[in-house]
Amino acid sequence: MDIFLSIPFLIFMPLVVSALLISPLFTRNEIVVRRFSKSVCLFHFLYSVLMLACFDKANPYMSEIHFFGLDWIQSLGIKFIFKIDAVSMILTVLTSFVFLLASLASKLNIRKSHKFYYSMLFLLMSAILGIFTSADMFVFFLFWELELIPAYFLIGGRWKEEVSAYDNNKNAGNSAIKFVLFTFFGSMIMLLGILLLYYYNFTSNGILSAGFSDITDSSIPGCIQIFIAVCLLTGFGVKLPIIPLHTWLPDAHTNAPTPVSMILAGILLKTGAYGIYRFNYQTLPDSFITIAPILAVFALVNIIYTAFIAYAQTDIKRIVAYSSISNMGLILLGLCALNQIGLSASIFHIVAHALVTCGLFMIAGIVYLRCKTRDINTLSGIASVMPRFFGFAVLIVLASIGIPAFAPFISEILTIIGAMNSDFSDILKVAALFSLPLLILSSCYMLKFLHKGFFGETPKEYEKVNDLSVHEFLVLASVLAGLVIFGLFPNAILNILS
Amino acid sequence: MLNDIFNILLPHICLGGFIILQLILSMVLSPRFCRYARLISVIGIALSIILLSTVQTEPQYFAFKNSLMSDSYTLLFDFEILLCGFFAALLTKNLIKTIKRNAYTFHAIFLTAIFGAMNIISANDFLTLFVSIELLSFSTYFLIASSKGYYSKEASFKYLLTSAISTGVFLFGVSYLYGITGSLNLSEIYELTANRDVSLMYSISAVMIVLGIISKLAVFPFANWIIDVYKGTETSVLAFLSTVPKLAIFGILCRLLVFPLGNSFELTFAVAILSLITALWANTYAIRENNVKVIFACSASANASYVLLTASLVSVYNLSTVIFYLLCYVIMNISVFAFLNIYGDKNPMNINDFKGMFHKNHGLTIAYAVSVIALAGIPITSGFIAKIYLFTAIANSGLIFVPFLLALLLLMVVALFYYLKIILPVFCECDKNTDITILKPVFSQKFVLIVTTAVTLLIGIFPERIIELCRFIAYNI
Numbered sequence: 001m002d003i004f005l006s007i008p009f010l011i012f013m014p015l016v017v018s019a020l021l022i023s024p025l026f027t028r029n030e031i032v033v034r035r036f037s038k039s040v041c042l043f044h045f046l047y048s049v050l051m052l053a054c055f056d057k058a059n060p061y062m063s064e065i066h067f068f069g070l071d072w073i074q075s076l077g078i079k080f081i082f083k084i085d086a087v088s089m090i091l092t093v094l095t096s097f098v099f100l101l102a103s104l105a106s107k108l109n110i111r112k113s114h115k116f117y118y119s120m121l122f123l124l125m126s127a128i129l130g131i132f133t134s135a136d137m138f139v140f141f142l143f144w145e146l147e148l149i150p151a152y153f154l155i156g157g158r159w160k161e162e163v164s165a166y167d168n169n170k171n172a173g174n175s176a177i178k179f180v181l182f183t184f185f186g187s188m189i190m191l192l193g194i195l196l197l198y199y200y201n202f203t204s205n206g207i208l209s210a211g212f213s214d215i216t217d218s219s220i221p222g223c224i225q226i227f228i229a230v231c232l233l234t235g236f237g238v239k240l241p242i243i244p245l246h247t248w249l250p251d252a253h254t255n256a257p258t259p260v261s262m263i264l265a266g267i268l269l270k271t272g273a274y275g276i277y278r279f280n281y282q283t284l285p286d287s288f289i290t291i292a293p294i295l296a297v298f299a300l301v302n303i304i305y306t307a308f309i310a311y312a313q314t315d316i317k318r319i320v321a322y323s324s325i326s327n328m329g330l331i332l333l334g335l336c337a338l339n340q341i342g343l344s345a346s347i348f349h350i351v352a353h354a355l356v357t358c359g360l361f362m363i364a365g366i367v368y369l370r371c372k373t374r375d376i377n378t379l380s381g382i383a384s385v386m387p388r389f390f391g392f393a394v395l396i397v398l399a400s401i402g403i404p405a406f407a408p409f410i411s412e413i414l415t416i417i418g419a420m421n422s423d424f425s426d427i428l429k430v431a432a433l434f435s436l437p438l439l440i441l442s443s444c445y446m447l448k449f450l451h452k453g454f455f456g457e458t459p460k461e462y463e464k465v466n467d468l469s470v471h472e473f474l475v476l477a478s479v480l481a482g483l484v485i486f487g488l489f490p491n492a493i494l495n496i497l498s
Numbered sequence: 499m500l501n502d503i504f505n506i507l508l509p510h511i512c513l514g515g516f517i518i519l520q521l522i523l524s525m526v527l528s529p530r531f532c533r534y535a536r537l538i539s540v541i542g543i544a545l546s547i548i549l550l551s552t553v554q555t556e557p558q559y560f561a562f563k564n565s566l567m568s569d570s571y572t573l574l575f576d577f578e579i580l581l582c583g584f585f586a587a588l589l590t591k592n593l594i595k596t597i598k599r600n601a602y603t604f605h606a607i608f609l610t611a612i613f614g615a616m617n618i619i620s621a622n623d624f625l626t627l628f629v630s631i632e633l634l635s636f637s638t639y640f641l642i643a644s645s646k647g648y649y650s651k652e653a654s655f656k657y658l659l660t661s662a663i664s665t666g667v668f669l670f671g672v673s674y675l676y677g678i679t680g681s682l683n684l685s686e687i688y689e690l691t692a693n694r695d696v697s698l699m700y701s702i703s704a705v706m707i708v709l710g711i712i713s714k715l716a717v718f719p720f721a722n723w724i725i726d727v728y729k730g731t732e733t734s735v736l737a738f739l740s741t742v743p744k745l746a747i748f749g750i751l752c753r754l755l756v757f758p759l760g761n762s763f764e765l766t767f768a769v770a771i772l773s774l775i776t777a778l779w780a781n782t783y784a785i786r787e788n789n790v791k792v793i794f795a796c797s798a799s800a801n802a803s804y805v806l807l808t809a810s811l812v813s814v815y816n817l818s819t820v821i822f823y824l825l826c827y828v829i830m831n832i833s834v835f836a837f838l839n840i841y842g843d844k845n846p847m848n849i850n851d852f853k854g855m856f857h858k859n860h861g862l863t864i865a866y867a868v869s870v871i872a873l874a875g876i877p878i879t880s881g882f883i884a885k886i887y888l889f890t891a892i893a894n895s896g897l898i899f900v901p902f903l904l905a906l907l908l909l910m911v912v913a914l915f916y917y918l919k920i921i922l923p924v925f926c927e928c929d930k931n932t933d934i935t936i937l938k939p940v941f942s943q944k945f946v947l948i949v950t951t952a953v954t955l956l957i958g959i960f961p962e963r964i965i966e967l968c969r970f971i972a973y974n975i
Binding site: 024067070071072073074075076138141142143145146148149158173177180181184185188189191192195196198199202224 | 860871876877878882883886887889890893894897900903904907908910911914915918922926927959960961962965966969
């Protein structure tokens with residue numbers, strides 16, 4: 001069975017599809033392009049699920065790619081190594097799933113340049129999968145940078161024929177540039193960290209290699225180790241985002257089309273969390289113990305501060321965007337706990353939050369398509385005209401608040417337990433205690449949105465809107481199914497991690 | 499003896515023959531035949547490249563009482579110079595049309611500039627070096643001034659003035675060095691100064707010499723010329739100006755830093771700080787500019803400063819990264835100017851003139867975008883590998899240089915901003931009533947653009963062989 005399952009195929013299949021889609025040979029017929037992309041996404045998802053089914057924790061998938069029998073850049077010790085361990089496996093399947101949802105959601109939101117759009121979508125998919133699976137720092141960095149190009153076009157592109165005052169293209173372009181510059185700033189600082197790590201590894205161990213498995217932090221002097229860790233954290237902190245570096249996120253999420261927002265919040269932010277896990281948590285554990293309490297404070301600020309900002313917003317997408325930052329704080333807190341429970345909780349919350357946020361952005365997109373506005377002060381009474389949609393919206397919003405029987409509940413509780421159990425610093429315990437109000441705060445802003453948007457008098461112009469289409473139903477139903485399944489059987493994920 | 503001379507100078511002799519041929523034709527032929535001037539230049543350069551392959555590299559050869567030399571290092575740089583010259587010559591078609599009468603003279607000067615650049619690389623004596631640099635400079639003044647209009651004359655004159663000052667500084671440094679060692683030969687100076695405590699005089703002369711040479715790269719004290727010069731110069735000449743002198747100057751500079759001047763620690767720091775200031779100046783200057791040529795001028799100055807910083811931290815490993823970076827950089831640059839050449843020469847070339855061009859010219863603009871993205875250092879282009887490789891060199895030079903590295907990395911972000919500023923209007927949507935330029939490239943322009951872009955992508959994906967080559971050459975210097 002194992003011989004059919006290869007990581008290069010998993011990563012480079014989207015890249016090949018992307019090249020195929022943009023080539024002039026491929027048809028311009030939008031229906032063909034769309035169906036082709038959807039089926040590729042579905043196939044990719046099934047393939048990754050198959051890999052998950054055959055996954056064996058004791059010997060994770062490894063593969064090395066050689067160019068003409070050489071390592072990629074032999075003289076620098078850079079190799080194209082890929083490795084899928086438990087965390088990468090879960091994130092890979094999640095990536096595949098979110099892209100499947102996004103490709104389903106694209107039907108109503110993307111109205112022009114289909115070939116280019118789907119091509120960029122697959123390029124982004126390839127880059128993100130590369131980040132999650134690479135086992136070499138420079139290859140990781142390569143994919144990290146590669147993701148900028150498709151992300152720029154997806155956020156800043158004009159994918160609709162008509163332009164309303166609400167999503168005018170100039171805003172989208174500006175927020176895309178903001179995203180690119182912020183990320184590039186972060187990744188340049190991160191590169192400094194990687195280079196120093198590489199240099200110290202070479203001088204002390206004599207191995208010219210940037211592979212994660214070859215790097216040990218024991219020989220690096222303490223203060224330099226912390227410097228490296230801070231450099232790396234800056235890079236990941238832009239993506240995650242950690243509070244002072246977060247300003248790109250609300251703009252990018254608000255101006256991007258719905259499926260792209262789903263990808264951004266569902267997966268792209270998680271690359272930051274993954275980076276912290278892979279670099280700081282695994283490769284530089286000594287310095288991470290020193291930094292973790294400070295980072296926990298940042299996490300707490302993330303959680304509380306953005307929850308208040310979210311409450312002040314009136315645009316649905318901005319509410320969801322700020323709630324994402326708030327949830328990212330929770331993931332960071334789980335990682336800072338530095339124990340198995342905290343780690344499992346973080347990874348579990350990555351999955352749960354990806355599902356929730358996909359659902360929420362989908363809801364925002366559906367509302368916007370029907371009512372042409374996302375302002376909760378002007379929206380009202382959608383519940384009576386779209387009953388099925390209302391049902392889904394209530395359930396997903398409840399899940400996001402952290403009601404039992406849904407996945408986020410498990411991860412929030414586990415995170416707090418993990419942080420409480422961390423035995424190296426009291427700050428973690430305090431942070432855990434203070435992060436409990438998140439549950440109340442998130443219910444404040446989420447229920448406000450539900451209350452103002454769905455109840456009340458129905459204006460006349462809303463009376464003719466249609467209820468959910470098949471694609472929207474599929475997306476919301478699969479999100480909800482995922483939330484319920486992982487909420488009732490959390491061991492499905494926790495067992496892989498333990 | 500004669501054998502040695504032939505072994506070193508065969509490509510030079512060939513090029514010289516073609517210079518004389520062009521000069522004779524310029525007197526004999528009427529302006530009607532101007533279009534053959536380009537063809538003759540291209541054939542001459544191609545022939546030199548072929549003859550270059552017959553040159554033996556091992557061991558080092560010396561000629562004319564050790565004033566010229568040849569080894570694998572000079573061979574590589576000669577090859578790069580000829581290649582850049584070849585591409586630039588192919589791009590001169592539009593320029594030739596406007597200067598009909600002087601087409602042959604122009605190409606004679608063009609070949610002379612390449613001849614001078616090759617001589618700089620081979621120079622093993624300060625006098626030869628001086629003469630070669632002047633040969634290259636004087637040819638360049640004429641090349642810049644060749645296109646019609648006021649701007650080109652202004653550009654040429656500014657370049658002349660700056661070069662004159664820097665030449666003075668260079669000669670001042672050489673005279674000190676002659677006073678200390680009593681010799682002008684690089685090998686002899688190296689033997690006299692190696693393993694000996696350096697005096698203050700030696701350091702001063704080293705700094706002066708390097709300062710005089712690097713003014714051609716638009717590094718800080720002599721940086722201002724580059725903006726006016728780029729503004730006023732025709733694009734095919736720019737393709738030449740932004741590559742060939744740079745290769746020649748870096749070629750000799752690395753040799754000087756490794757051999758006769760390498761003993762001075764002050765020099766390293768002086769040059770490192772100067773290049774940092776240049777990088778800061780060039781990158782911040784470009785932010786508020788809207789003229790594409792000026793932005794590329796700043797980019798040229800900034801890139802030169804990154805390489806200079808690495809080259810000043812002398813080690814064999816750094817030398818290999820410098821060679822690799824230069825190789826990638828000149829190819830990207832030629833690609834960019836090939837696109838601007840296809841676009842045609844307008845003054846000033848505003849970034850908004852390129853608006854929406856993607857929708858009418860897919861292939862050409864994608865090639866252009868790939869080269870600009872490569873300049874910004876984004877993967878899968880050669881620029882990414884080159885930047886990473888360069889930065890590993892600075893990181894490996896020691897902890898003192900970490901602040902320099904940090905500054906460079908932050909400046910990369912600034913650089914990305916102005917590269918995006920160039921590239922984004924090309925892809926932006928525009929209203930139906932704006933007229934988008936449809937480009938009509940001739941074959942030679944398309945050829946240059948496609949070949950250079952393909953090489954940029956190929957090195958980005960399979961860099962190993964080229965890096966090996968650069969390392970081999972750096973270790974054999």
